[in-house]
Every structure is written in C-alpha cells, then in structure tokens.
Amino acid sequence: MTDVLARLAAMQAGDLPAHGGRTLAYVYDSGLAEVDRVGREAVAAYAGSNGLDPTAFPSLLQMENDLVGFAARLLEAPDTVVGSVTSGGTESVLLAVQTARDAHPEVTAPTMVIASSAHSAFRKAAHYFGVRAVEVPCGADLRADATAMAAAIDDSTVLVVASAPSYAHGVVDPVTEIAAAAAAAGVRCHVDACIGGWVLPYATRIGRRVAPWTFAVDGVTSISLDLHKYGYAPKGTSLLLHRTPALRRPQFFASADWPGYTMLNSTMQSTRSGGPTAGAWAVVQSIGDAGYEKLAREVFEATDRIVSGIAEVPGLRVLTRPDSTLVTIVTDTSCDPFTVCDEMAERGWYVQPQLTYGDLPANIHLSISAATLAHVDDFLAAIAASVEVAVASGPVQLDPGVAAYVAGLDPVSLSEEDFDGLLAAAGLLGGGDLALPTRMADINALLDVASPALREAVLLAFLDRLSRPSTNF
Numbered sequence: 001m002t003d004v005l006a007r008l009a010a011m012q013a014g015d016l017p018a019h020g021g022r023t024l025a026y027v028y029d030s031g032l033a034e035v036d037r038v039g040r041e042a043v044a045a046y047a048g049s050n051g052l053d054p055t056a057f058p059s060l061l062q063m064e065n066d067l068v069g070f071a072a073r074l075l076e077a078p079d080t081v082v083g084s085v086t087s088g089g090t091e092s093v094l095l096a097v098q099t100a101r102d103a104h105p106e107v108t109a110p111t112m113v114i115a116s117s118a119h120s121a122f123r124k125a126a127h128y129f130g131v132r133a134v135e136v137p138c139g140a141d142l143r144a145d146a147t148a149m150a151a152a153i154d155d156s157t158v159l160v161v162a163s164a165p166s167y168a169h170g171v172v173d174p175v176t177e178i179a180a181a182a183a184a185a186g187v188r189c190h191v192d193a194c195i196g197g198w199v200l201p202y203a204t205r206i207g208r209r210v211a212p213w214t215f216a217v218d219g220v221t222s223i224s225l226d227l228h229k230y231g232y233a234p235k236g237t238s239l240l241l242h243r244t245p246a247l248r249r250p251q252f253f254a255s256a257d258w259p260g261y262t263m264l265n266s267t268m269q270s271t272r273s274g275g276p277t278a279g280a281w282a283v284v285q286s287i288g289d290a291g292y293e294k295l296a297r298e299v300f301e302a303t304d305r306i307v308s309g310i311a312e313v314p315g316l317r318v319l320t321r322p323d324s325t326l327v328t329i330v331t332d333t334s335c336d337p338f339t340v341c342d343e344m345a346e347r348g349w350y351v352q353p354q355l356t357y358g359d360l361p362a363n364i365h366l367s368i369s370a371a372t373l374a375h376v377d378d379f380l381a382a383i384a385a386s387v388e389v390a391v392a393s394g395p396v397q398l399d400p401g402v403a404a405y406v407a408g409l410d411p412v413s414l415s416e417e418d419f420d421g422l423l424a425a426a427g428l429l430g431g432g433d434l435a436l437p438t439r440m441a442d443i444n445a446l447l448d449v450a451s452p453a454l455r456e457a458v459l460l461a462f463l464d465r466l467s468r469p470s471t472n473f
C-alpha cells in the first residue's frame with residue numbers, strides 16, 4: 001500500500017506544484033501549511049460521504065449552509081439570500097444561466113448579454129443550454145461597456161452578466177450601471193465573482209478602492225464565488241447565491257416518476273462527494289474572517305510590489321492597473337511573451353500565456369496568491385532574467401509561409417489526418433506517442449496566428465489524442 005502512495009507521489013512530481021506560491025495560475029496558495037493539512041484531512045474524512053441526500057448526511061447540509069452564510073456576509077446580501085455549494089466556478093456559471101433560462105419558458109430563443117471579457121464558462125453554458133450569448137465588446141479600459149450592454153438587452157434576454165473581476169485582465173465591470181439596466185428591463189443580472197468573490201470584500205475592508213459589485217448593488221440577482229480560488233480551499237467547491245429563494249427555484253431538479261428513489265438535486269451533480277464541502281468548511285473555519293483579511297493584505301502587497309516591479313523591467317508593462325490580484329503583463333516588440341513564459345518555467349515559476357485576442361496583444365497572466373509574497377523579489381529577478389534571454393534570442397521565427405497557411409486554414413474543412421499533420425508540425429505530437437513538450441514558445445507562436453476557431457479545433461484534436469486508454473495499468 002505504501003508503495004502505491006509512493007508511486008502517486010512520484011507521478012505528482014511531474015505536475016505543477018500546488019503549493020509554494022510560484023504557480024501563478026490554476027492554484028491558489030495561502031501559504032498556511034497547517035490549514036492545508038486540516039483541509040486535506042477533512043476531504044479525506046468525507047471522501048465517501050454523499051451530498052445527494054441531506055437527510056442521510058445532515059452534516060453536509062449544515063456545512064453547506066454555514067459556507068453560504070459566511071459568503072452572504074461577504075457579499076452584503078439581504079436576509080432573503082439563498083445559495084448552493086457547487087463543484088467549481090464553471091458549474092456555478094452553468095447553473096446561473098440554466099436557472100435564468102428556465103425562469104422564462106415563454107422565451108423560445110433565449111439570449112444572454114455578456115461582455116467579451118466574460119469567462120468562457122458562459123460560452124460553455126450557451127453551448128449546453130441553447131442560450132445564445134450576445135457578446136458586447138469591452139471599452140478601452142477593458143471593462144464591460146455598460147451603455148452598449150444596456151443597448152443589447154431585448155425581449156429575448158434572460159440574463160445580463162458582469163465580472164468582478166474578469167479573469168483575463170483583472171478589472172471589475174461597472175456592475176451598478178449594468179445591473180440597473182438589467183433591472184429596468186426586468187432581467188436577471190449575474191455577477192461572476194468566481195475569482196474575486198473571496199478577496200475583493202477584504203480589499204474594500206483594507207481601504208482599497210473597488211467599484212461596487214455585491215448584493216448591495218440594486219439589480220444584482222445572483223453571484224458566483226469560488227472557495228477553491230481565493231477561499232484557499234481544496235479543489236472542488238464554489239458557491240452560487242441568489243437574492244431570493246424564488247430566483248433560485250428553477251435551479252432545482254426533482255424526478256419522482258421512475259421506480260427508484262425520488263431524485264432531488266440542487267446542482268448539476270446528483271451523487272456529490274462530501275469531500276470538497278468538508279474541505280472548504282474546514283479551511284474557512286481555520287482561516288476565519290480575520291485570517292482572510294490578513295491573507296488579503298498579503299496578496300495585495302504582493303500584487304502591488306509585482307506591478308511596480310514590472311514597471312522597472314525594460315520591455316515589460318502591465319496592460320492595466322488591476323482591481324484585484326490578477327496581473328496582465330505585455331511585452332514590447334523586442335521581447336516574445338511566450339519565450340518569457342518558458343524561461344520563467346526554467347526558473348521554477350509558472351506564468352500563463354494568453355494569446356492575441358482582437359486588438360489585444362499576446363500577454364502573460366498572473367493569478368497571485370498570498371504565498372507569493374515571500375517570493376516577490378525572486379519573481380522579479382526571474383522575470384527580468386527571462387526577458388533578457390527572450391530579447392537576446394529575438395522573436396520566435398515563424399516561417400511566413402507557414403504563418404500565412406495557418407492563418408488561412410478553415411477548421412471545418414480539416415480531416416483527422418490534417419490534424420495529425422498539424423499537431424506533428426506544431427511539435428505537439430510525435431510518432432503517435434504522448435509527447436508533452438516542455439518548451440511551448442514555438443507552439444504558442446503558431447497558435448497565435450491561428451483564428452480562435454482553428455485554435456479550438458487543433459487543441460481539441462490534441463486533447464483527443466492525449467486521452468487514450470493506458471494499456472499497462
């Protein structure tokens with residue numbers, strides 16, 4: 001048995017570290033080892049419990065209500081607020097959209113108004129639920145354009161969406177204006193605070209200026225916020241809160257018309273592991289309100305120091321001043337951002353490349369954690385050194401013929417053989433084997449000249465070829 005755990009540890013050594021404050025996307029680290037231990041033990045203790053039936057596992061119901069109650073205070077919610085634990089930000093967003101759609105069965109071709117900066121979980125919801133996303137370009141400040149969003153609302157609109165903040169640029173949308181426009185049209189307004197929801201309330205408390213975005217804003221009908229991001233809880237928990245039980249009602253599903261148990265579900269899952277809920281409850285209990293305020297001071301100090309440090313590195317600047325703990329770094333033409341990402345990986349830092357989008361250049365995303373504070377000087381030294389290497393090695397040389405060929409490809413016309421060829425040419429697959437490249441700059445440069453539709457098609461083809469059954473397990 002210990003051998004099995006040793007093998008797991010050996011496999012995990014090839015993954016990005018979830019702790020240490022040097023992985024600046026995907027994971028969030030409080031730096032509190034004891035809290036992490038308690039969270040892990042709570043997950044383990046409840047791994048086999050089933051949130052499907054609150055009468056069978058009442059402790060999970062208690063924990064869910066405790067977590068929603070804690071969040072309600074953070075979100076300045078009225079007494080009428082209700083909420084559910086979900087498996088993550090995407091499930092919370094999916095449910096917000098499904099609930100808005102099902103509240104309006106009379107709307108035969110429902111739409112939702114989203115800013116171009118809205119998280120793609122909304123595009124996924126559109127895809128799953130047949131709610132067409134009406135995408136409104138952001139303003140020059142990268143925030144949702146409230147006037148244009150208001151103008152996009154019509155009789156088919158069942159939901160209007162704002163972000164607090166957006167993932168790609170870390171800015172908070174003008175929620176007051178957006179929610180007012182939604183309310184005036186009698187439409188729901190969802191605030192996606194998946195990434196900001198557990199940290200922005202403390203930002204306000206410690207005196208930072210953040211535009212209003214909580215239930216204190218008239219017209220906001222639901223808010224999503226993730227415990228597994230800045231709640232620093234183990235993966236697998238988010239919350240979706242609605243202003244009233246009536247607004248939440250279409251989220252629920254019941255089925256009694258079959259020979260088995262009456263299925264009653266508040267979220268998309270039916271059987272639902274108690275592990276994540278217990279892990280989140282244990283972490284929130286352990287950190288507590290004062291603890292989160294301290295972590296917020298730390299993560300904002302790290303963010304501020306990184307933002308001012310970036311300004312000192314020739315060739316780099318931040319795209320916009322972040323409202324939250326997310327930073328978007330752009331490079332000047334002398335420096336390839338994808339090479340910087342690879343060089344940072346060589347130095348033990350994971351930073352996330354974001355590809356060109358419309359007029360916005362390719363850039364580098366950071367989701368900063370409280371645990372990053374102890375390593376800010378190292379981060380700044382690493383990025384300065386990475387930029388030096390990137391400048392010295394010059395821009396990634398993409399053959400102009402290849403670039404023109406890729407830019408002109410229509411993904412719809414490509415066969416599986418074409419995808420095999422493209423993946424091999426990109427260096428993503430070699431000889432039919434699972435070969436994960438360590439340096440990504442050339443691949444990202446190629447993807448960067450492709451249309452979003454081609455990027456999606458090529459990367460889905462890649463994902464398809466990655467996920468094939470093992471033959472030796």
Ligand SMILES: Cc1ncc(COP(=O)(O)O)c(C=O)c1O
Pocket residue numbers: 088089090091093119121163165166167192193194195226238
């Ligand atoms: C604003 C926002 N919404 C939704 C999501 C989706 O969350 P998850 O990855 O937990 O499904 C994210 C993830 O980063 C996010 O930043």
